[in-house]
Amino acid sequence: MIEALRTKAAKxxxxxxxxxxxxxxxxxxRHEVHFFGDKIPGFWSLxxxxxxxxxxxxxxxxxxxxxxxxxxxxDE
Amino acid sequence: MMSEIFNIQFLHxxxxxxxxxxxxxLFKGRIKQGYMLFVTLMAFFAVVNMPHGTYGVYExxxxxxxxxxxxxxxxxxxxxxxxxxxxxxxxxxxxKNDGEHFAAFYYVGGSLGxxxxxDFLTLFLFWExxxxxxxxxxxxxxxxxSVDSGFRYLLWHVAGGLILLAGIILQxxxxxxxxxQHLPFSGxxxxxxxxxxxxxxxxxxxxxAAVPPFGAWLPDAYPAATVTGAVFMSAFTTKTAVYALIRxxxxxxxxxxxGVVMAIYGVVYAVLxxxxxxxxxxxxxxxxxxxxxxxxxxxxxxxxxxxAHAFCHILYKSxxxxxxxxxxxxxxxxxxxxxxxxxxxxxxxxxYTVIGGxxxxxxxxxxxxxxxxxxxxxxxEAHLTWAFMALMLASAGTxxxxxxxxxxxxxxxxxxxxxxxxxxxxxxxxxxxxSLFCVGLGIFYKPLYALLPHSVHFEPYTAYHTxxxxxxxxxxxxGFFLLLKKLWCEDTISLDTDWFPRKGAKxxxxxxxxxxxxxxxxxxxxxxxxxxxxxMGAAKIFKVIDTVVVxxxxxxxxxxxxxxxxxxxxxxxxxxxxxxxFIVAGFIALIIIVMVLPQ
Numbered sequence: 001m002i003e004a005l006r007t008k009a010a011k012x013x014x015x016x017x018x019x020x021x022x023x024x025x026x027x028x029x030r031h032e033v034h035f036f037g038d039k040i041p042g043f044w045s046l047x048x049x050x051x052x053x054x055x056x057x058x059x060x061x062x063x064x065x066x067x068x069x070x071x072x073x074x075d076e
Numbered sequence: 077m078m079s080e081i082f083n084i085q086f087l088h089x090x091x092x093x094x095x096x097x098x099x100x101x102l103f104k105g106r107i108k109q110g111y112m113l114f115v116t117l118m119a120f121f122a123v124v125n126m127p128h129g130t131y132g133v134y135e136x137x138x139x140x141x142x143x144x145x146x147x148x149x150x151x152x153x154x155x156x157x158x159x160x161x162x163x164x165x166x167x168x169x170x171x172k173n174d175g176e177h178f179a180a181f182y183y184v185g186g187s188l189g190x191x192x193x194x195d196f197l198t199l200f201l202f203w204e205x206x207x208x209x210x211x212x213x214x215x216x217x218x219x220x221x222s223v224d225s226g227f228r229y230l231l232w233h234v235a236g237g238l239i240l241l242a243g244i245i246l247q248x249x250x251x252x253x254x255x256x257q258h259l260p261f262s263g264x265x266x267x268x269x270x271x272x273x274x275x276x277x278x279x280x281x282x283x284x285a286a287v288p289p290f291g292a293w294l295p296d297a298y299p300a301a302t303v304t305g306a307v308f309m310s311a312f313t314t315k316t317a318v319y320a321l322i323r324x325x326x327x328x329x330x331x332x333x334x335g336v337v338m339a340i341y342g343v344v345y346a347v348l349x350x351x352x353x354x355x356x357x358x359x360x361x362x363x364x365x366x367x368x369x370x371x372x373x374x375x376x377x378x379x380x381x382x383x384a385h386a387f388c389h390i391l392y393k394s395x396x397x398x399x400x401x402x403x404x405x406x407x408x409x410x411x412x413x414x415x416x417x418x419x420x421x422x423x424x425x426x427x428y429t430v431i432g433g434x435x436x437x438x439x440x441x442x443x444x445x446x447x448x449x450x451x452x453x454x455x456x457e458a459h460l461t462w463a464f465m466a467l468m469l470a471s472a473g474t475x476x477x478x479x480x481x482x483x484x485x486x487x488x489x490x491x492x493x494x495x496x497x498x499x500x501x502x503x504x505x506x507x508x509x510x511s512l513f514c515v516g517l518g519i520f521y522k523p524l525y526a527l528l529p530h531s532v533h534f535e536p537y538t539a540y541h542t543x544x545x546x547x548x549x550x551x552x553x554x555g556f557f558l559l560l561k562k563l564w565c566e567d568t569i570s571l572d573t574d575w576f577p578r579k580g581a582k583x584x585x586x587x588x589x590x591x592x593x594x595x596x597x598x599x600x601x602x603x604x605x606x607x608x609x610x611x612m613g614a615a616k617i618f619k620v621i622d623t624v625v626v627x628x629x630x631x632x633x634x635x636x637x638x639x640x641x642x643x644x645x646x647x648x649x650x651x652x653x654x655x656x657x658f659i660v661a662g663f664i665a666l667i668i669i670v671m672v673l674p675q
Contacts, residue, residue, distance in 0.1 A: 018554060021547050028543045034456035034464065038540075044468075048548035051472035052555030056562055059347035068348055068568040074578060 021045060086131035086144050088192065089158055090202070092119035093185030094664065100181070101174045109169045112177060116165045119188070120158040126151060130194060139254055142194025149383070152527040153191045153319045156387045157184065159513075160311045160394060167398055167506035168304030176216045180308050182209035182660065187312040191319060195254040196244040199320065201663065203240065203284075206313060207233035208660050213305025214297050225300035228574065232283060232293035240280025246273040260374075261328040278325050284317035285368055286361050287334050288341050292574035294361060295345070299353040299410070303401040306353060310397045311390045314360060318367045318386050327374030335369025336466045338362065343473030347563070348570045352400040352410045352482050356393070359478050362470055363389050363436065369467070370451040373458060376530035381450030383528050388443040388517055392435035395510035396478060399429030402499035402507070403486055412482075412565040417491025424498055426487045428507040433483055435514040437475035440545060443517035446524070446536045449545070453534070471545075472552040479549075480556045485565060 022042040030038060037043040096115035103111050128151070131144030161184045171177065186209060189202030207230065214226035248254055250269055259274045266272035279290075286294040294314070298306050325331065342362025349355040363385070370382035402425050403418065404410040419426055431442070438444035448471070455464040498504060517524055521536065556563070585592070 018550060021543075021550060025543060025547065028539050030540050031538060034459065035461045038544075042547070044544045044547035045551045047468065048472050048551035049555050051469045051548070052476055052552040053559065055343060055469070055473045055476060056347060056555070056559050059344040060562060062344065063348040063568075063570065067570050068566065069571055071567070071569050073569060073571070 018045070085127060086129070086146070087122040087125075088132060088144055088188075089119040089122045089154060090143075090185040090188040090192070092116075092122065093161070093181045093188065094667070097178050097181030097185065100177050112165050112169065113162070115181075116158070116161045116184075120155075120162060123151065123154045123158050126154075132192075133194075139197060140195065141198050142255070143189070143198055144192050145194030145256070146192065147529075148527070149319075149322065149529040150191050152383055152387065152529065153315070154188060155527065156315075156390050157187055157191065157312065160184075160308075160390050163391075163394060163506050163509055164304070164308045164311070166509065167307055167401075167503050169502045170500050171302075171304055173216060175212060176302060176305065179209045179212035179216070180305070183213065183308055183312060187316040190316050194256060196247065196256055197254055199256060200237070200241055200244060201667070203316075204237050205660070205663050206316065207237060208663070210305075210309055210313065213309055214301045216305065217300060217302045219300075222300040225297050228578075229293050229297040231577075232290070236280050236283025236290065239276050239283070243273050243276030243278075243280055246276060256323055258326065259324050261325060261330060264330060274325070274328075278321075278328060278330070281317050281320050281325065282331075282334065282368070285314050285321065285364055286317075287338055287364075287368060288361070289573040291338070291361050292572040295349075295354050295357040295572065296574060298357040298360075298397075299351050303405045307394050307397045307401060310356070310360060310393045314364045315386045315390055318364060318371065318382065321368065321371045322379060322382060326371050326379060328372055331372025332369050332460070332463060333372075335365045335367070335372055336463050338365030338368060339467055339470040340473070341365070343470050343477070345570055345572070346473065346477040346481075348566075348568070350412050350565045350567055350569075352412055352415070352486060353397065353404065355412075355477060355482060356396050356400060359436065359474060360393060362474060363393070365470070366448060366451050366467060369463060370454065373451075373454055373460070375454055375458065376532045377457065377534065378451055378454035380525075380528040380530050380532055380534070381447065381452075381454055384447035384450055384524060385444075387524060387527075388435065388447040388514075391510055391513045391517070392432045392443060395432035395507060395514060396429060396436065396482075398503065398507050398510060399425055399432060400482065400486070402503050403496075405499055405503070406496045407494050411567070412485040412489075413567045415486045415492065415494065416489035417487070418494065418496055419487040421494075421496040422487070422498055424504065425507070426483060428504075428511045429486075430479075430483050431511045431514050433475075433479035435518065437479040437549060438471060438545060439475075439479075439518075439549060440537070440542050441515070441518045443514045443521075445518055445545065446521040447517075449536055449541060450534055453541075468548065472548055475549050475552050476556055480553060481563060484556075484560075 022045050025045070026041040033039060037047070092115050096112075096118075100108065100112060126146055128146050128148070130142060131146065132142065134141045134143070164180065164184070165177075168177070168180065183206055186202045186206035189205065190199050193199035193202060211226050211230045211233075214222050214229055244254075246269065247259065250273060259277060261271060261274040261278050263271070266275040283290040285291075298309050301309055321331070339362050342358045342360070342365060345358040346355050346362070349358060367382045367385055367389075370378040370385070400410055403415065403422065406422065407415065407418075409415065435442040435444045438448045452464065452467050452471075455467060525534070
């Protein structure tokens, strides 16, 4: 089963699902509009992707500034 | 009197854990396992049958101690604490070390004691009991790392406890009233005595809630704890603190800022972390951040959200700790750089862990979705857009790490050909129960909503909200797979705010070396002269008597005296573990004395 998920067809299916997510967002009824982003179709898709990229890049950058140390750091 | 605490109306669930825990060493094998499970189930049913009201009030010196203050808020926390007690005991039922069971029982009993405390003194008593019992769950790992980490854990909690006590004493001296009441702290720093009292109490609470910069003890101690101990610890300390914050500090704006910072802080450290259990520990900080922020907002919807979130969080976080704990139990490591490819040998454990991961990420149909979204929506409705956006960002980070990074690097990633199998049946049973709760609460959320303290209508499964969550989560997943190379784990530790006390202590040791010499040579000698010498002397006398008596016919008595003299030497062992044991014993004695004391 796991091997089936690693094929190209599965990958295509996954990308298709992502596109479908954005397309359907154009017709989803909006009852709870809290701020401008809630009115833009696909806003949360973009938000999720950018959030993920920012978290990874900024965290790793901070980590390599000196937060990440060898495991024996406190022993010396 | 005792009869009051043991009447049919109100049976204090702590009493089951505290009294029941005492008898654990008397049983063996299956009977012991059945007994422990029975005690935890009885405590749960005691909560089910509990009517609202005030029970267990005792006069002690000039103070009125209230052990049983029952309302909707305390009851919902008692429900989840006793449910978690049952799950935790099932998961750890194979453990041979009675001390570990005993510590866990007193830890759970302590948190239930805090939950029903009606006055600050009772709260403080159980608060300290939690710290002094849970530290043994770290020490019983018995590795040098966990011994050190346990000491640091204890120091943080003793410091936090003393700050809390200072706040309580100040509050008492101002108002002459010890009963727990709503004392929100406004502004950023104290301006008069009353706000100083609130301030100190808030600090005492947020040390236990692991709010930065006071939260470094959590990712330090939890991964160092035993496999089963960490499961208990992930559930009780921080959530008891959240409960106390709701009771006393709801609506303190400072908590909004601290909570939001916390939610993101945990996510950033989770990127850097290589140890799966420490990564989860950082995600406790992130998740408790939502709760702390919600308490700060303090609207009925926000408080409901915090309570629901705490309830679900205990279940899915313990499930995650059980899953990674099982991997540690079977393979001997929880480092992501040493794991990979376990889906062939531990597929069922993977499924439970992924269920925990989807729940914490608030995937629709899982428990996090019906709880976390309530707090986040409360921020949206309050039009605090910056906090709302920051919490949504942290949600993406949660899925990125707990839902994707942990399962990927343990069960897939690079296959390292590790020999493994599924964990023992009891560990698996506990994970099945946890998984059922996570999925069950995500679908049948109405019974949970009925337990919440405020009556506010909230519908989680609106079309837009469901779609919004799916978009954020699935596009986070896209980001994860595109940046997988960058996320590859590195075998490092991350410096946290405990750098200051840890390095500071070393600097202090160096600076105070001359002082330490005086202490060691002068005070140490006085101490030896006044305390150790007489005890050793007494021991010697016993030994002399012993040999004289042995020369005679009373051989048995002689052995007894020798044993006594050895015991007396042990009292002054100089090991803090022993002192901590005495302190716990003292607490128990104190509680029993208070309960049986004539009024």
